Amino acid sequence: MTGHLTTAQLLACREPGLEPGVVAARAHLDACTECQAELQRLDQVKARLKALPTLRPARDNWALVQQRVRAERRARWRTRIVAGSMAFAAGVALMLMVRTQLRQDAGQATAIHEAMQRSSQLEQVIQQYNPDTRMVDGQSQLVAGQLEDRIAVVDRELERAQLLAAREREDALLRLWRQRVGLLDALVDVHLTRAQAVGF
Amino acid sequence: MAESLVLADADVVLARARAGDMVALERLYRAYEAPVYNLARRICRTVEDAEDVLQETFFEICRSIHQYRGEGSLWGWVRSIAASKALMRLRRNKYRDTDELDDEYHGPVLGKHEHGGLRMDLEAALERLPEVSRAVVWLHDVEGYTHEEIAGMMGKTVSFSKSQLARAHTRLRGWLGGEGALA
Numbered sequence: 001m002t003g004h005l006t007t008a009q010l011l012a013c014r015e016p017g018l019e020p021g022v023v024a025a026r027a028h029l030d031a032c033t034e035c036q037a038e039l040q041r042l043d044q045v046k047a048r049l050k051a052l053p054t055l056r057p058a059r060d061n062w063a064l065v066q067q068r069v070r071a072e073r074r075a076r077w078r079t080r081i082v083a084g085s086m087a088f089a090a091g092v093a094l095m096l097m098v099r100t101q102l103r104q105d106a107g108q109a110t111a112i113h114e115a116m117q118r119s120s121q122l123e124q125v126i127q128q129y130n131p132d133t134r135m136v137d138g139q140s141q142l143v144a145g146q147l148e149d150r151i152a153v154v155d156r157e158l159e160r161a162q163l164l165a166a167r168e169r170e171d172a173l174l175r176l177w178r179q180r181v182g183l184l185d186a187l188v189d190v191h192l193t194r195a196q197a198v199g200f
Numbered sequence: 201m202a203e204s205l206v207l208a209d210a211d212v213v214l215a216r217a218r219a220g221d222m223v224a225l226e227r228l229y230r231a232y233e234a235p236v237y238n239l240a241r242r243i244c245r246t247v248e249d250a251e252d253v254l255q256e257t258f259f260e261i262c263r264s265i266h267q268y269r270g271e272g273s274l275w276g277w278v279r280s281i282a283a284s285k286a287l288m289r290l291r292r293n294k295y296r297d298t299d300e301l302d303d304e305y306h307g308p309v310l311g312k313h314e315h316g317g318l319r320m321d322l323e324a325a326l327e328r329l330p331e332v333s334r335a336v337v338w339l340h341d342v343e344g345y346t347h348e349e350i351a352g353m354m355g356k357t358v359s360f361s362k363s364q365l366a367r368a369h370t371r372l373r374g375w376l377g378g379e380g381a382l383a
């Protein structure tokens with residue numbers, strides 16, 4: 001190699017790598033004080049870049065982020081009500097299947113069916129409370145948001161439960177549908193309390 | 201910098217944030233607002249762009265925090281979202297491509313011996329770099345990303361990332377003069 005190392009070659013010496021070009025550059029570097037000084041200078045620029053002060057935003061951006069998150073949650077919730085009705089329909093179809101397959105578990109099957117019906121009724125009640133117009137206070141919105149998120153988790157588990165073996169599936173379905181009813185009940189309470197407070 | 205940033209009760213905050221708790225999400229925002237904005241501001245050209253990136257980053261964090269499973273540091277996860285949003289912003293604004301402006305300019309180019317009292321300070325020099333070069337030098341030298349990672353984030357090759365870094369340093373060398381050497 002003739003002449004000193006280029007910036008690219010000097011930087012390559014700092015990277016892992018055993019390509020012939022890099023090996024040759026390292027050999028030159030070991031023997032050349034000028035290139036060593038240049039590499040040291042590069043290291044120092046890097047150190048100075050790292051030491052630059054942290055720039056901070058001039059205004060608070062959280063309110064805007066929060067607004068977008070809430071708007072998206074409300075949109076998601078509306079879709080979920082539709083999906084919930086579909087899950088209900090699918091659940092009914094599954095029920096019929098479960099019933100024919102496992103007559104001895106008629107009691108449990110009935111219990112699942114009841115939970116599903118209750119779940120559907122509660123969802124219809126909630127639909128009357130349009131979160132866009134009724135949920136104006138932050139605390140209620142927060143609680144409602146949390147409940148909605150937990151219902152979404154139960155819905156995901158319900159989907160997974162469909163894949164379980166018959167016996168296990170029934171236990172899981174009953175547990176999950178009851179859990180869903182409990183969450184929906186709480187959600188109705190939140191909406192109801194809020195609606196009364198603002199005079200609806 | 202932000203590596204050392206810790207939330208006192210990180211586990212609790214994270215668990216609540218995953219459940220969609222706005223108070224916990226705000227705690228995350230407060231903890232990482234400055235480093236995210238700093239990264240965005242160093243990469244983007246304007247304050248407005250940097251604020252947009254800050255908002256987009258946290259909006260994304262709020263909706264996908266349940267996907268963060270604790271592999272790697274929380275800051276590492278937050279930062280990768282911020283970096284990708286900032287780079288997306290660069291692409292969207294169709295900032296000048298460094299390949300075209302290699303030697304065309306940005307301000308009066310000072311010859312090797314013409315610095316004298318005009319030696320530029322590092323902030324100004326960084327600001328003056330072409331956008332892509334600046335993004336690469338920041339992500340590599342300050343944030344500690346590898347060329348492979350930067351190439352992945354930018355949708356470019358590893359050698360593109362390496363050559364952008366070298367160009368950035370060559371320019372900084374010219375603008376800052378020899379001061380770096382023994383400063």
Ligand SMILES: [Zn+2]
Nearest residue numbers: 004005032035
């Ligand atoms: Zn040399």
